[in-house]
Amino acid sequence: MTRMDDLKKRTVTAPDGEVFTVDPMKEYFCDKRPEVQEPAHPLLEKFFNWARSNSLWVLGWGTGCGSIELPPLTTPRFDMFRYGVQMRPTPRQAGVFIISGYLAVKTLKRVIRAYEQMQGPKYIIALGSCTINGGMYYDSFNTINRLDHYIPVDVYITGCMPRPEAILSGFVELKKRIRAGKAEGANDYAERFDWYKANQKKVIKGWDMPDYNW
Amino acid sequence: MELTLTSRILYSLLGLFIVFNYGLLQSGVMRKIVARVAGRYGIPVYQSYFDIIKNLAKRSQITHGIMFYLGPIFRLGGGIGLFLFMPMIFGSIYFKNFSFTGDIVLLMYFQFFGMLGMALGAGEAGHPNSTIGISRGLAQFTTVEISFTLAIIAIAIQYQTLSVYNIVAAQQGGILHWTLFQNPVATLAGMLSFLGIMRHAPFNVVMAPQEIPIGPPTEYHSTYLGMLQSNRAILHIVESALFMNLFFGGATNWIEFIVKTFFIYFTTVFVGVVFPRYRVDQSVAWFVKVPLVIGVLGVIYATYIN
Numbered sequence: 283m284t285r286m287d288d289l290k291k292r293t294v295t296a297p298d299g300e301v302f303t304v305d306p307m308k309e310y311f312c313d314k315r316p317e318v319q320e321p322a323h324p325l326l327e328k329f330f331n332w333a334r335s336n337s338l339w340v341l342g343w344g345t346g347c348g349s350i351e352l353p354p355l356t357t358p359r360f361d362m363f364r365y366g367v368q369m370r371p372t373p374r375q376a377g378v379f380i381i382s383g384y385l386a387v388k389t390l391k392r393v394i395r396a397y398e399q400m401q402g403p404k405y406i407i408a409l410g411s412c413t414i415n416g417g418m419y420y421d422s423f424n425t426i427n428r429l430d431h432y433i434p435v436d437v438y439i440t441g442c443m444p445r446p447e448a449i450l451s452g453f454v455e456l457k458k459r460i461r462a463g464k465a466e467g468a469n470d471y472a473e474r475f476d477w478y479k480a481n482q483k484k485v486i487k488g489w490d491m492p493d494y495n496w
Numbered sequence: 497m498e499l500t501l502t503s504r505i506l507y508s509l510l511g512l513f514i515v516f517n518y519g520l521l522q523s524g525v526m527r528k529i530v531a532r533v534a535g536r537y538g539i540p541v542y543q544s545y546f547d548i549i550k551n552l553a554k555r556s557q558i559t560h561g562i563m564f565y566l567g568p569i570f571r572l573g574g575g576i577g578l579f580l581f582m583p584m585i586f587g588s589i590y591f592k593n594f595s596f597t598g599d600i601v602l603l604m605y606f607q608f609f610g611m612l613g614m615a616l617g618a619g620e621a622g623h624p625n626s627t628i629g630i631s632r633g634l635a636q637f638t639t640v641e642i643s644f645t646l647a648i649i650a651i652a653i654q655y656q657t658l659s660v661y662n663i664v665a666a667q668q669g670g671i672l673h674w675t676l677f678q679n680p681v682a683t684l685a686g687m688l689s690f691l692g693i694m695r696h697a698p699f700n701v702v703m704a705p706q707e708i709p710i711g712p713p714t715e716y717h718s719t720y721l722g723m724l725q726s727n728r729a730i731l732h733i734v735e736s737a738l739f740m741n742l743f744f745g746g747a748t749n750w751i752e753f754i755v756k757t758f759f760i761y762f763t764t765v766f767v768g769v770v771f772p773r774y775r776v777d778q779s780v781a782w783f784v785k786v787p788l789v790i791g792v793l794g795v796i797y798a799t800y801i802n
Contacts (some may be wrong), residue, residue: 319555333549358535371710374717402555
């Protein structure tokens with residue numbers, strides 16, 4: 283069975299003899315476009331943003347070589363916990379996605395799926411020069427050059443590699459953005475969904491996953 | 497003086513409010529202690545408030561069906577039920593809640609009730625990590641319950657009652673009247689099973705992010721997760737209060753309550769900081785070998801020696 287057949291509708295016989303049909307595209311995935319989620323009343327939203335900025339849950343997934351700079355953040359020397367930054371192992375619970383360094387097209391697919399499964403408001407921090415212009419991989423055949431053509435980025439941190447201090451300062455910048463109410467990446471993604479999807483499909487050859495993943 | 501039903505409900509809600517806030521702050525303090533042991537500065541003690549508000553303020557959430565939706569409600573129901581039927585402050589007509597004769601059986605039921613509701617809910621999420629986490633959690637908790645039940649049987653034989661209020665009453669009159677000194681064997685069995693009930697470090701593989709991210713709540717997010725966090729804050733305090741009532745003479749005012757529950761909770765954190773994590777098969781074997789045997793000895797002690 284190839285990858286594509288996996289997602290096709292089929293009839294399955296259970297061990298106890300019961301026969302039923304499975305339609306993976308319908309049952310495992312959502313068939314709805316992402317929608318713009320309106321902020322609450324401005325005063326309430328200000329309070330929420332204050333809480334959001336003090337509780338940043340990072341998806342614990344390193345997408346590139348930059349992720350080697352993330353573990354030191356949990357150590358006594360840098361200690362990101364004092365800024366209210368914590369690691370979460372599942373995209374459902376995480377609010378911040380750190381794209382750490384170069385992004386291979388193969389990884390981009392997984393990044394898109396993980397990002398779409400996160401619940402809004404969600405933020406993206408792009409780490410290292412590779413996410414800005416491709417960095418040292420600018421002419422590689424299988425890495426993307428500019429990340430915000432594919433998913434909305436809130437904060438870029440330059441460097442190759444950025445030191446843990448730089449990442450901490452990136453968190454502080456993200457907090458400022460959230461408090462100012464400017465970190466609306468999830469809504470931007472929903473508004474310009476077609477543009478983002480077209481860009482994604484341009485680089486991902488043989489698109490074999492559902493368009494909507496939440 | 498007897499309170500009317502309305503005022504009993506209102507005082508119970510006040511008690512719940514106190515316990516909820518105390519639980520949130522206490523978990524912050526404990527995490528700070530753990531961080532200091534690790535040489536870190538650690539989170540602010542009020543971090544739990546931010547986390548809960550953040551989760552409740554998430555703009556989107558998805559559901560996998562009615563049981564998925566009910567899972568956290570059952571869990572929170574278990575925590576609040578445990579609170580409602582336990583006397584918090586001994587001798588106070590305001591904070592004895594709805595305790596009655598034989599309530600300890602109901603309290604033990606409520607301990608399992610939340611976990612079972614969560615099992616049904618997390619099962620419907622369909623995520624393999626949830627299902628694995630649930631089966632591991634229930635396997636471990638079942639062995640914990642056995643030794644805990646033996647400790648309670650020992651106490652029930654010793655004091656000839658199944659009411660938490662009467663058990664506390666029997667321990668009044670000085671520190672040597674506590675179950676800790678009256679039946680140290682049962683206390684030891686109870687406190688060892690307490691480590692499993694609180695699921696702190698040696699026994700927290702069920703919820704550990706590093707093992708199977710992150711067990712039962714894998715698919716729970718937004719307000720579901722906010723609810724689970726609220727339950728955690730309440731549950732930690734109420735479980736500590738249960739052990740305070742059973743083994744450490746109960747509390748006659750809120751200051752005593754806070755001091756005692758803090759140190760009871762602290763024992764699990766202390767053990768968690770010192771000892772590394774067990775695998776589930778190891779912890780199940782440990783609970784069957786050590787606290788279970790001590791629990792049987794506790795029952796023998798209560799029956800023949802005391």
